[in-house]
Amino acid sequence: MQINIIGSGYVGTTVGACLADLGHEVTAIDIDEDVVDAINAGESPIHEPGLDDLLAEHVGGNLTATTSYEGLADADVTILAVQTPSRPDGSIDTGPLLSAAEMAGEALRDTEERHLVVVKSTVTPPNVGALRDAVLDGAGDARDFLEVAANPEFQREGSAVEDFLHPQKIVFGTDSDWATDRLRAVYAPLVADTDARVVETDPETAMMVKYANNVFLASKISLINELGNVCKEFGIDAYEVADAIGMDDRIGERFLRSGVGWGGSCFPKDTAALIDTARESGYEPELLEAVVSVNDGQPHRMVELLTDHVDVEGRTVAVLGLSFKPGTGDIRNSRAIPVIERLDDLGAEVVAYDPVAADNMRERFPDVTYADDAADALRGAHGALVVTGWDEFEALNSEFDEMARPVVVDGRHVVEHRDGLTYEGLTW
Ligand SMILES: NC(=O)c1ccc[n+]([C@@H]2O[C@H](COP(=O)([O-])OP(=O)(O)OC[C@H]3O[C@@H](n4cnc5c(N)ncnc54)[C@H](O)[C@@H]3O)[C@@H](O)[C@H]2O)c1
Numbered sequence: 001m002q003i004n005i006i007g008s009g010y011v012g013t014t015v016g017a018c019l020a021d022l023g024h025e026v027t028a029i030d031i032d033e034d035v036v037d038a039i040n041a042g043e044s045p046i047h048e049p050g051l052d053d054l055l056a057e058h059v060g061g062n063l064t065a066t067t068s069y070e071g072l073a074d075a076d077v078t079i080l081a082v083q084t085p086s087r088p089d090g091s092i093d094t095g096p097l098l099s100a101a102e103m104a105g106e107a108l109r110d111t112e113e114r115h116l117v118v119v120k121s122t123v124t125p126p127n128v129g130a131l132r133d134a135v136l137d138g139a140g141d142a143r144d145f146l147e148v149a150a151n152p153e154f155q156r157e158g159s160a161v162e163d164f165l166h167p168q169k170i171v172f173g174t175d176s177d178w179a180t181d182r183l184r185a186v187y188a189p190l191v192a193d194t195d196a197r198v199v200e201t202d203p204e205t206a207m208m209v210k211y212a213n214n215v216f217l218a219s220k221i222s223l224i225n226e227l228g229n230v231c232k233e234f235g236i237d238a239y240e241v242a243d244a245i246g247m248d249d250r251i252g253e254r255f256l257r258s259g260v261g262w263g264g265s266c267f268p269k270d271t272a273a274l275i276d277t278a279r280e281s282g283y284e285p286e287l288l289e290a291v292v293s294v295n296d297g298q299p300h301r302m303v304e305l306l307t308d309h310v311d312v313e314g315r316t317v318a319v320l321g322l323s324f325k326p327g328t329g330d331i332r333n334s335r336a337i338p339v340i341e342r343l344d345d346l347g348a349e350v351v352a353y354d355p356v357a358a359d360n361m362r363e364r365f366p367d368v369t370y371a372d373d374a375a376d377a378l379r380g381a382h383g384a385l386v387v388t389g390w391d392e393f394e395a396l397n398s399e400f401d402e403m404a405r406p407v408v409v410d411g412r413h414v415v416e417h418r419d420g421l422t423y424e425g426l427t428w
């Protein structure tokens with residue numbers, strides 16, 4: 001099939017490269033020329049394991065990037081993967097997505113064949129109608145040839161390629177059998193070769209599944225964090241407790257890693273958007289508000305555990321890990337941000353290290369010192385905070401001897417206890 005994908009960020013680039021890998025002819029469209037040039041040069045605009053290899057294999061063959069919407073009608077399907085960022089009140093800003101939807105509709109004005117526009121971006125169910133209208137109004141008289149479907153994406157950053165190619169489920173939200181059949185054709189090579197289960201529903205329900213999925217997982221982490229905070233009060237290791245409760249398959253062993261909390265581009269944004277949408281509709285989602293509040297408290301608890309041991313004012317503190325999770329350079333809503341802000345408020349000098357995300361964080365905090373490696377960050381520091389669970393932090397050992405005060409607050413359960421180190425786990 002011929003597939004256009006509009007928006008080549010974290011999702012669009014991965015999905016485009018994976019669809020090319022499944023044998024489709026893919027055109028990736030982005031308004032950012034640097035992104036388009038990078039893809040056409042076979043370079044991934046983002047750090048994502050496996051993506052460079054896929055681009056190297058398919059760019060110049062069945063994957064091309066462009067800034068132009070011309071030729072959209074030559075394809076069978078157009079996927080929208082444009083950003084839907086949070087506004088300060090928690091609602092999503094659908095402006096960029098609506099304008100891409102309208103541009104897609106306009107570019108399809110001359111189509112004389114049926115064409116499916118698929119929303120892969122995450123939008124709240126009440127926004128689906130506006131998106132449908134934007135595409136159809138943009139298309140003018142060609143609106144009868146077009147249909148808008150929802151196909152939310154469940155990939156995680158850091159394992160996005162693997163997740164897309166081996167999904168547990170694929171959700172098709174459509175208004176007709178024709179649209180469902182077209183989505184089945186897009187995913188046919190994948191469904192044939194994996195254990196993926198396909199959910200077929202309407203577009204609004206499909207988007208609600210996406211929100212429920214993310215908010216459930218964020219709640220699960222906040223719950224284990226709350227239990228973990230209680231464990232810490234009792235001198236109990238929350239990881240031992242989590243291992244035991246995870247044996248009950250009604251609970252499940254995954255997403256029970258307590259610590260400094262959840263960040264990223266999705267959990268915070270999607271939780272805030274669902275809360276805002278529920279409130280707008282007249283329902284006060286108290287549990288979800290508590291889920292956010294527990295998450296917001298963890299970075300502060302972490303800094304407090306350090307200040308119980310060290311007065312950080314005027315002293316150097318090492319922050320190990322800046323990305324919102326290992327395996328990505330993405331710092332959106334990283335827990336490192338409130339940690340650094342708090343240290344800053346307390347007058348500490350922050351020396352930060354991350355194997356991938358330092359350049360991104362430098363734009364956010366230009367005055368922080370960025371070390372070349374963890375040893376460099378720890379040297380002379382009066383305390384260290386482990387914010388991201390990069391594998392390399394597990395191997396740290398003699399590096400702690402170089403600290404002025406060897407106090408480590410571990411927010412991700414990665415550092416090994418050892419003699420000579422004052423060690424505080426956040427929930428253990
Ligand atoms: N990041 C994830 O892991 C993830 C996973 C599942 C779902 N989502 C959802 O997918 C959507 C995209 O997220 P993302 O993280 O990839 O965003 P992103 O910001 O990384 O990428 C969006 C891209 O769209 C481009 N763009 C903006 N307006 C455009 C237009 N009119 N025409 C063409 N390109 C345009 C931008 O230049 C950018 O490259 C969001 O709704 C998000 O919630 C994200």
Ligand SMILES: O=c1ccn([C@@H]2O[C@H](COP(=O)(O)OP(=O)(O)O[C@H]3O[C@H](CO)[C@@H](O)[C@H](O)[C@H]3O)[C@@H](O)[C@H]2O)c(=O)[nH]1
Pocket residue numbers: 153154155156157158214217221254255256257258259260261262263264265266267324325
């Ligand atoms: O036991 C755990 C698991 C995760 N996290 C944190 O939770 C956040 C999110 O992690 P993860 O879900 O692995 O990464 P994302 O890339 O944000 O993926 C989520 O958000 C995506 C965007 O919507 C969805 O597609 C994915 O299914 C969903 O897992 C990170 O800060 C993690 O450190 C924990 O604190 N404890």
